[in-house]
Amino acid sequence: MVKEIEKAGFTVVQMANLIPVAKTVGANRMVPTISIPYPLGDPSTSKEEQWELRYHRVGVALDALTTEIEEQKVFDVEI
C-alpha cells in the first residue's frame, strides 16, 4: 500500500514495528513504533506516558515528511 501511495506522488511515511518488513516491501520514509498490537501507546503505562510517546513519534513522522532523503531511511525516535 505504502508503495502505491508513494507511486501516486504522495509524500508518505510508514509507522511500523517490523521495520525490516517495511524496508523489504519498499517504504522510503519509516518511523518505528513500539509494538504490533499497540504501535503508539503501551497500555501497561499511564495515559500520560502513552500520549507523550504517541505525540512524540507522530511528530517524528511529520519531521520525516519534511526531510529530503536519498535512500530508504528509518528516522530516530527518542521515546
Added chain:
Amino acid sequence: MKKAVVYLNQFFGQIGGEDVADHAPEIREEKVGAAMLYNQLLDAEVTHTVICGDNFMGSRTEEAVETILDFLKDVDFDIFFAGPAFQAGRYGMACGEIGKAVKEEFDVPVISSMNIENPGVEVFKKDIYIFPGGHSAAKMRDDVKKITDFGNKILNGEKLLPAEKEGYYKRGIRHQYFLEDETPAYERAIDMLLKKINGEEFESELPIPELDLVEIAPAIEDLSKTTIALVTSGGIVPVDNPDKIQSASATRWGKYDISAMDKLDNREDLAFKTIHAGYDPAAADADPNVVVPVDAMRKYEKEGRIGKLHDYFYSTVGTGTTQKEAARMGKEIAQELQDANVQAVILTST
C-alpha cells in the same frame, strides 16, 4: 543418533493465541506440538523445543535472539528447524531472525518453510534454507515433510542440488559445478545468443535480482499548508464494520469520517474497534488512537504545525493479505487522496 532443535511460536508451541504473543523465549528438553511430527520424520532426534511469542520476537528482537542463543550454547545439535510459518508474517520474520542467528553462531544447517506471500521469505531466503509452504496450518504435515526430507539429505551427507532442484527459495548463492551433460559454457552462451537473436525465450544463468523500489517523493516544504491523511493496515473500523472488511486476507477497505472528532472513541463507547485477526485487539479496542493517532494529529493541527488533518482516515486489514490485493487497495486509496487534494500520508501498520 544426530540431534535436532525445533523453533515454534506461542501458538504452535501450545502456549496460546494472540493474547500470549508477548511470551518470552523458553527452551524445553522435550518435543512440544509440531516438534513431535519433526521427530517422526527425521533421521535425528528432536531433543529440544524453543518457543517464543511472535510479538516478543518482533518487538524485542535482540533480547529474544540473545536469550535463545544463550539457551542453545550448551545444547549439542546438528540441525535447526524453524516453523513452518505458512502465511503468518510475524512468525515468518521470527523464524528468519532466529534461524539466521543460529546459523551464524553455531554454523549448523537451518531450514524453514513459508508461503511465498510471507515477508520472511524476501528478508531471509539468503540466510537460511526456506521451502515454499502452504497458506495455513492445514498444510503442516506436507510442509514439515518437505523440510525434513531435505534435512535428512543433509544429515545423511547426500549430494545437494541447486535451489530449483531441491525446491527451496533461491538464495542467490553461486556454486561451481559441472552439468550432467557437460555442455561447455561457450556452447550454452552461443545457444542463448541465437535464441535472443531469434526472439525466442532463454534462461540466463546469471539472473539479476529485481529491486522494486519506488521513486522517493520529495519532502513537504511547508507542513502548515499541507493536508495530511491517516491510512492504516491495522483494521480500525466503526464498531459495526459497515464495509464488512475481512479480518484476514482482506480485499476491502473503508474510509471513515473523523472531521468532527478530536480523537477516536473506543469500542466501549460504540465508536471504533479493530477487526484485525493478526494481533491481540485489547489495546486497540480500548484506545484506537494507538493505531490511528487522530488525537496527536489534531493537536499538531491546533498548534498550526500541519495545515489540516484530512476529514477521513482509510483502513484495511494487513494480515494474510496478498501483495496483489494490497497494491490494488493502495492504488484505490491513492486515487481517493488525489481527488481530495491530500498532499501527504502517514501510514500506520501493526
